[in-house]
Amino acid sequence: MNKKLLAVAVATVLAAPATALAQVTISGVFKVGIDQFKLNNSARAGNKNEMRITDNSSRVIFTVTEDLGGGLAAIGQWDVRAPMDSAASMSNSGNTWVGLRSNSWGSMTLGRHDLHYGKQPDDIASKAGALMAAAVSLMDYAGGGGTAIAVTSRTANVVRWDSPSWGGFTMTAAYSTSVGATEGDLGGTVKGNAYNFNPAFTASNWQLGASLWNSKGEGVGGEQDGMVVYGFMRFGGFKVGAALNSSTITSAAGADTSDRTAWTIPISYTTGAHNFYAHYTKADDDDIMAGATDAKMFAVAYVYDLSKRTSVGVTYAKLDNSAQANYSFFTNTGSLGSTGSAQLAGEDATLIAFTVRHAF
Numbered sequence: 001m002n003k004k005l006l007a008v009a010v011a012t013v014l015a016a017p018a019t020a021l022a023q024v025t026i027s028g029v030f031k032v033g034i035d036q037f038k039l040n041n042s043a044r045a046g047n048k049n050e051m052r053i054t055d056n057s058s059r060v061i062f063t064v065t066e067d068l069g070g071g072l073a074a075i076g077q078w079d080v081r082a083p084m085d086s087a088a089s090m091s092n093s094g095n096t097w098v099g100l101r102s103n104s105w106g107s108m109t110l111g112r113h114d115l116h117y118g119k120q121p122d123d124i125a126s127k128a129g130a131l132m133a134a135a136v137s138l139m140d141y142a143g144g145g146g147t148a149i150a151v152t153s154r155t156a157n158v159v160r161w162d163s164p165s166w167g168g169f170t171m172t173a174a175y176s177t178s179v180g181a182t183e184g185d186l187g188g189t190v191k192g193n194a195y196n197f198n199p200a201f202t203a204s205n206w207q208l209g210a211s212l213w214n215s216k217g218e219g220v221g222g223e224q225d226g227m228v229v230y231g232f233m234r235f236g237g238f239k240v241g242a243a244l245n246s247s248t249i250t251s252a253a254g255a256d257t258s259d260r261t262a263w264t265i266p267i268s269y270t271t272g273a274h275n276f277y278a279h280y281t282k283a284d285d286d287d288i289m290a291g292a293t294d295a296k297m298f299a300v301a302y303v304y305d306l307s308k309r310t311s312v313g314v315t316y317a318k319l320d321n322s323a324q325a326n327y328s329f330f331t332n333t334g335s336l337g338s339t340g341s342a343q344l345a346g347e348d349a350t351l352i353a354f355t356v357r358h359a360f
Contacts, residue, residue: 027060030358034051056131062077068100083335095112109160116211118136119243121242121266122135122241124300127305128355133316144258179194190221206232211226211228223249242263244262279299282294301315319350
């Protein structure tokens with residue numbers, strides 16, 4: 001009797017019309033290093049170097065796709081940042097969004113997105129190189145190093161359109177109602193917002209792109225303008241890139257407070273399981289700020305691939321500030337850094353890091 005009931009149940013399931021289900025993919029990366037961080041040219045009292053265990057923006061990503069038919073799909077992503085070096089809670093701070101994707105017109109999404117910053121073709125942190133050694137450290141900060149351009153993280157409250165590839169040409173256009181966590185126009189004198197346009201052309205061995213950024217503060221004002229032109233070329237295992245970044249800051253009172261240009265030359269070479277990365281990056285003197293506000297950074301890394309997903313690496317980076325500049329290693333001043341590790345005006349710093357990365 002049980003066998004007959006089982007046969008009837010199976011036959012019923014097989015005879016039922018197929019039900020479309022969303023496809024859920026889980027991916028991410030775990031990346032942690034042990035590093036030696038040292039402050040140089042510093043007048044601080046007490047210790048000027050420390051050994052640290054440092055998370056390098058580990059994350060778990062849930063991606064959802066549902067085929068709606070006719071070349072249209074519903075899409076969504078939840079990017080959860082999961083620090084592995086402390087008991088800090090997981091953070092819903094990654095690229096997280098929901099929207100639609102079409103084979104003909106591209107995708108339209110709503111949520112949180114990386115916009116404008118990090119456009120330079122710098123691969124030093126792409127595998128097991130230290131994230132803190134990225135050229136973002138100088139390229140995406142202004143005001144002598146103390147002000148992040150385009151948040152240097154996810155921009156909130158974004159509607160974003162990404163075109164399909166038209167023979168290698170792509171376009172991203174994004175608008176944010178507020179770059180911060182919440183909107184706050186009501187009662188203020190300025191309606192905050194931001195926009196970003198990012199055209200690019202990518203061929204088999206080269207790329208050329210540009211990104212334009214403008215943002216206004218909620219309620220009280222203040223404005224940022226940014227432009228970066230970037231590109232790279234490949235020659236066998238070699239990749240040589242360049243980027244030029246211009247950023248300006250205007251105060252809530254309407255006065256220009258910062259106008260600086262930065263540039264970087266990243267190079268890399270891959271042969272088999274061996275990966276070599278380096279970049280030299282320079283932030284020029286600010287045209288508005290008084291005093292010497294320029295800074296320079298050199299970084300080099302070697303990464304060995306244990307498999308397609310797992311790699312280990314060693315990174316060396318040095319960042320030198322002029323007397324009135326306070327640029328710091330990328331992420332070293334926030335939750336991924338350590339207490340007191342933000343560089344003060346005129347301080348230099350060095351970093352040696354050994355890192356393990358596993359992608360899944």
